[in-house]
Amino acid sequence: MLRRKRNLIPFLFLILLLLATITAEWWLPVSPSFMDSNQRLMAPSSKYWFGTDHFGRDLFGQTIIAARVSLLVGFTVALLSTILGTITGLIAGYYKKLDAIIMRIIDGMLAFPSLLLALALVAALGGSITNIIIALTFSFWPVMTRVVRSSVLQVKNIQYVEAAKTSGVKDPVILTKYILPNVLSPIIVQGTFIFARSILAEAALSFLGVGVEPSIPTWGNMLQESQIYITMAPWFSIFPGIFIVATVLSLNILGDGLRDAFDPYSQGKKKRKKQPFKQKKQYAS
Amino acid sequence: MLEIKNLKAYIDTSDGVVKAVDGVSFSIKPGETIGIVGESGSGKSVLAHSIMQLNPKPPTFYPEGEILFNGKNLLQLKEKELRKIRGNEIAMIYQDPMSSLNPVFKIGDQLMEAILTHHSMPKSKARQRAIELLTDVGISDAEKRFNSYPHQFSGGMRQRVLIAIALACNPKILIADEPTTALDVTIQAQILELMKSIQEKYGTAIIIISHDLGVVAQMAEKVLVMYSGRIVEKGNVEDIFYHTSMPYTWSLLRSLPRIDSESRTRLLNIEGQPPNLIHPPSGCNFHPRCPFATDQCKTVDPQLSKRSADHSAACILSEEEFNEAKKRIEKGEQERRMEHV
Numbered sequence: 001m002l003r004r005k006r007n008l009i010p011f012l013f014l015i016l017l018l019l020a021t022i023t024a025e026w027w028l029p030v031s032p033s034f035m036d037s038n039q040r041l042m043a044p045s046s047k048y049w050f051g052t053d054h055f056g057r058d059l060f061g062q063t064i065i066a067a068r069v070s071l072l073v074g075f076t077v078a079l080l081s082t083i084l085g086t087i088t089g090l091i092a093g094y095y096k097k098l099d100a101i102i103m104r105i106i107d108g109m110l111a112f113p114s115l116l117l118a119l120a121l122v123a124a125l126g127g128s129i130t131n132i133i134i135a136l137t138f139s140f141w142p143v144m145t146r147v148v149r150s151s152v153l154q155v156k157n158i159q160y161v162e163a164a165k166t167s168g169v170k171d172p173v174i175l176t177k178y179i180l181p182n183v184l185s186p187i188i189v190q191g192t193f194i195f196a197r198s199i200l201a202e203a204a205l206s207f208l209g210v211g212v213e214p215s216i217p218t219w220g221n222m223l224q225e226s227q228i229y230i231t232m233a234p235w236f237s238i239f240p241g242i243f244i245v246a247t248v249l250s251l252n253i254l255g256d257g258l259r260d261a262f263d264p265y266s267q268g269k270k271k272r273k274k275q276p277f278k279q280k281k282q283y284a285s
Numbered sequence: 286m287l288e289i290k291n292l293k294a295y296i297d298t299s300d301g302v303v304k305a306v307d308g309v310s311f312s313i314k315p316g317e318t319i320g321i322v323g324e325s326g327s328g329k330s331v332l333a334h335s336i337m338q339l340n341p342k343p344p345t346f347y348p349e350g351e352i353l354f355n356g357k358n359l360l361q362l363k364e365k366e367l368r369k370i371r372g373n374e375i376a377m378i379y380q381d382p383m384s385s386l387n388p389v390f391k392i393g394d395q396l397m398e399a400i401l402t403h404h405s406m407p408k409s410k411a412r413q414r415a416i417e418l419l420t421d422v423g424i425s426d427a428e429k430r431f432n433s434y435p436h437q438f439s440g441g442m443r444q445r446v447l448i449a450i451a452l453a454c455n456p457k458i459l460i461a462d463e464p465t466t467a468l469d470v471t472i473q474a475q476i477l478e479l480m481k482s483i484q485e486k487y488g489t490a491i492i493i494i495s496h497d498l499g500v501v502a503q504m505a506e507k508v509l510v511m512y513s514g515r516i517v518e519k520g521n522v523e524d525i526f527y528h529t530s531m532p533y534t535w536s537l538l539r540s541l542p543r544i545d546s547e548s549r550t551r552l553l554n555i556e557g558q559p560p561n562l563i564h565p566p567s568g569c570n571f572h573p574r575c576p577f578a579t580d581q582c583k584t585v586d587p588q589l590s591k592r593s594a595d596h597s598a599a600c601i602l603s604e605e606e607f608n609e610a611k612k613r614i615e616k617g618e619q620e621r622r623m624e625h626v
Contacts, residue, residue: 096341159384166337167372167399167450177398181389
């Protein structure tokens with residue numbers, strides 16, 4: 001999958017962002033929490049690449065540090081909703097009786113717009129990283145359940161599943177060894193998309209003021225704080241905005257790439273080296 | 286060993302109850318081969334799945350009958366006990382070898398899985414047994430092939446692997462549901478040959494389900510002809526093929542292309558469609574399509590009656606009447622053909 005240029009750039013961007021944000025303390029020239037009260041709302045310069053905020057803090061450092069929360073929330077939500085969604089989806093797809101019960105609950109949850117549901121949950125639970133993760137997981141896993149269930153419904157009718165039953169294999173083994181490996185690709189693809197969507201959702205929640213507490217730098221918090229200064233210091237909003245867009249876009253492109261890589265029907269589109277047409281030597285008689 | 290008594294398997298659908306298997310009885314002894322023939326929708330596969338108890342319940346239900354396997358009624362066993370029988374005592378081979386193997390696991394692992402499901406033994410021993418089995422079903426270089434994935438195998442080889450999986454626990458009965466339908470003719474012959482040699486080696490009883498009369502003639506000793514969920518004729522291969530005494534069987538046989546036919550005539554077909562199993566026709570189920578049908582057939586539902594010691598058929602015509610009618614029809618056809626010429 002990474003052989004394609006289209007996928008390589010977003011992949012590299014995400015890896016770089018991850019490494020940069022983890023090791024930020026060691027290499028940032030200016031500590032992101034250092035307030036230079038003479039340099040408030042400064043335009044980008046050689047010292048402050050992205051400019052400074054209303055406290056005179058380095059925006060570059062802030063933006064990089066803020067990626068921690070976004071990536072942490074995104075990854076955890078993606079992981080948790082994948083696990084939950086896969087388990088419920090497998091059960092719903094395989095057992096007809098439980099299907100009706102599980103899917104009605106899922107349908108009920110899907111009836112709420114996911115961001116609104118998360119908003120209500122965070123408002124009720126209180127804003128903290130853990131609560132945001134809980135709220136977002138709760139609003140995103142029903143989608144995963146649907147995806148997994150529909151794939152299971154397809155796979156369970158393929159003959160090898162019936163053949164496994166005929167040879168006396170137990171249901172848990174059938175689910176984990178015969179069905180799960182064969183529905184893995186939609187799960188991974190959907191997981192990537194949930195990753196991207198929860199980064200966006202976390203930023204939106206923080207922007208609305210119900211997300212992570214304002215003292216922790218996140219892209220959403222930065223956007224929220226920058227609102228008032230948008231005419232004076234547009235760079236304050238632009239750079240976190242660019243990072244949100246770039247991260248979400250990268251994840252979506254990767255998700256598409258994964259889907260193509262798993263989809264046997266799109267393999268034909270791969271560029272193949274055209275073999276020059278060899279003409280058979282004709283022997284004159 | 287296996288005895289089926291008046292088995293009825295009905296399927297509850299929104300349009301009504303489909304009588305997929307409607308009062309079937311037969312029995313099979315160790316080492317015997319029984320062929321079940323019939324057209325699509327005649328209930329062959331539902332019957333096979335009933336023996337394995339693999340019909341989804343609901344909508345399938347069994348209003349009557351018994352499936353006795355070594356004295357135990359399979360219809361009353363719990364899922365857990367059934368699992369011990371499936372694969373271990375009764376195994377099954379499917380029609381489509383292309384989709385009957387799990388694409389993400391190695392051939393060898395799937396074979397070992399089949400062995401280890403029913404027998405606890407060290408993995409090295411299971412592996413050894415798996416390689417033995419692969420050799421038994423004629424896969425050369427089994428040691429190397431053990432680590433292949435299903436997509437690296439051809440259809441015939443996959444069917445061999447499936448046979449190996451079915452034989453993994455040395456079952457007493459092997460149900461082959463159209464085992465050769467998806468294979469080309471040369472491979473078909475090889476697979477049938479293989480099944481025969483396996484039967485000799487392991488003493489397995491085989492139930493072979495097919496719509497291919499040739500396959501059944503080659504493999505089976507006894508034949509059951511099914512039509513609309515019932516057995517309409519049963520007997521030895523000889524009886525069925527040479528002393529046919531049921532119009533349906535006769536029509537089936539006549540619709541086969543024959544290598545020894547004297548004239549280049551069109552293939553004969555059976556007019557009409559298989560009956561609706563929700564509202565079966567009155568009287569004999571076959572009468573709307575039967576060239577011999579009389580008014581009596583619309584009201585009388587014939588039961589299986591003896592023609593000779595092992596041979597019985599469900600038709601109101603006696604053997605003599607049937608033979609006479611047969612001659613009459615064949616003669617009429619010949620005359621019509623002559624007119625055309």
